[in-house]
Amino acid sequence: MKSNRPAKPERRNRMGASTTSRADRPRREAPPRVETVRPQGAVQSQMSWRxxxxxxxxxxxxxxxxxxxxMFETPLQSAMTWLVIAIAIALPAALFVVFNNLQQIGQTWQDSSQVSVFLKKDITATQAQDLRGRLAQRPDVLQANYISPEQALAEFKQGSGLGELANHLDENPLPxxxxxxxxxxENTPAALADLQQTLTANPLVADVRLDMLWVKRLHQFIALAERFVTALAGxxxxxxxxxxxxxxxxxIENRRDEILVVKLVGGTDxxxxxxxxxxxxxxxxxGxxxxxxxxxxxxxxLAxxxxxxADLYQSSFRLQGLGFIESLQLILFAGVTGLIGAWIAVARHLYQIQPR
Known part of the structure; x- marks a missing residue:
């Protein structure tokens, strides 16, 4: 149903241009809101340390x-590399274990460097025991045992087989x-020489006997073996x-393209x-x-x-391998060595791969 109201006349301005009312004008759309994009560096700078x-x-x-x-994707290649590294590490480690076992035998070597302190004939048993106590308290002495003249004579009779002859002696000649x-x-030639001089200067001591030649040979052998193990380990x-x-x-060569892509997108070394x-x-x-x-x-x-x-020689020596702590130290040393080798290789070859 059409409306009977007359249409509003079109308004014209002074120049003759038609005008419309404010309500009849079309609304202007607001310009789109532009969001400010922060650079990546600013976002990273606002990241917390956590x-x-x-x-x-x-x-x-x-x-x-x-x-x-x-590494497990190529098991054969990885296993061969592990085996090569294991052999290179096991050789010096085996020598190290051998030296640890020789220290057990070294307990018998102490008798070879044992110092025999002969006392004077007029020394009483009380004076000898006091001297033994003072010597046992020295920091460079492990133990000191006193053998009286009577005990020395009894051991001589039992060990030499001349017991009948010793019974005809008028007095005990042993001090x-x-x-x-x-x-x-402290069992070094220099330390033993100082100990021998100190004991000789004691007024209660008549003589001091020590086989220094055997001690020097032993320490020269140990020093030579230590240098050999160190050189082999190096x-x-x-x-x-x-x-x-x-x-x-x-x-690195197999992943050269991947490294180039990572560096192109901003990946650091x-x-x-x-x-x-x-x-x-x-x-x-x-390894x-x-x-x-x-x-x-x-x-x-080999145990x-x-x-x-050892039983044939009436010895209680038993071969000992690596302990738990020593095994962990061996694994840690191998891991650090592998890390150093990888660092050297990466520092050398990664620098040559640069995007153009």
């Missing part, structure tokens, strides 16, 4: 897990003796560094370096574990024959 630490630790854990999984056992820490550690460095270099460092660490730790297992099996295999040989 967020940064969480991101850093998350990337470390991801790098460690991914690098370990990559009292104090057997001084030096400590192994050469084999260098071999481990070269093996791990060559392995990391091949891994530390970010790119991290997975390869964990790879070297896993190679070292794996150390295999070396500890090989040493344990080897010394277990029974060595025990039988």
């Amino acid at each position: 967020d940064k630490f969480d991101a850093w630790s998350a990337h470390h854990s991801n790098s460690a897990i991914e690098s370990l999984l990559r 009292g003796v104090i057997l001084v056992t030096p400590k192994m820490v 050469l084999l550690a260098l071999g481990v560094l070269l093996v791990i460095g060559n392995t990391i270099r091949m891994a 530390a970010y790119v370096r991290r997975p390869f460092l964990y790879t070297g660490l896993w190679f070292g730790v794996g 150390g574990i295999v070396a500890a297992i090989l040493l344990g099996l080897g010394f277990w295999w 029974a024959p060595v025990a039988q040989l």
Whole structure:
């Protein structure tokens, strides 16, 4: 139904242009709101230290897990690398264990460096015991035992087989003796020479006997063996560094395109370096574990024959392998060596990969 109201006349201004009322004009749309985009550096600067630490630790854990999984993707190659590292580490470690076992035999070597202190004939038993007590309290003396003239004569009769002849003696010709056992820490030629001079200067002492030639030979042999083990350990550690460095270099070459992409999008050298460092660490730790297992099996295999040989010589010596703490130290040393080798390889080859 149409309305009977007349249409409103169109208004015209003075120039003749038509005008409309304000209510009839179309509304203008507001311009779109432009949001301010903050740069990435400003966002990172506003991150708290906890967020940064969480991101850093998350990337470390991801790098460690991914690098370990990559090694298991090529089990044969990883096993061969672990075996080479284990052999290079097990050789000096085996010599180290041998020296530890020789220290048990060294308890009998103390008798060879035992100092025999012969007392004067007119010394009473009380004076001899007082001197023995003073010598036992010295820091460089392990123990001091007094043998009276009567005990010395009884041992002579029993050991020499001349008991009948000794019974016809008018008096006991043997003096009292104090057997001084030096400590192994102080059992060096210079320390023993000082101890011998101190004992000789005592007014109650008639003579001091010590086989210094045997002690010097023993210590020269130990010093030579220690240098040999140190040199061998250094050469084999260098071999481990070269093996791990060559392995990391091949891994870097295989992932060259991935490294270029990461650097193009702004990845830092530390970010790119991290997975390869964990790879070297896993190679070292794996080689150390295999070396500890090989040493344990080897010394277990030799324990029974060595025990039988010791029993034939009436000795209580028993072969001992690496303990739990020493095994952990071996694994830690291997892991640190692998980490150093990976760091050297990454620092050298990663610098050559730069986006153009």
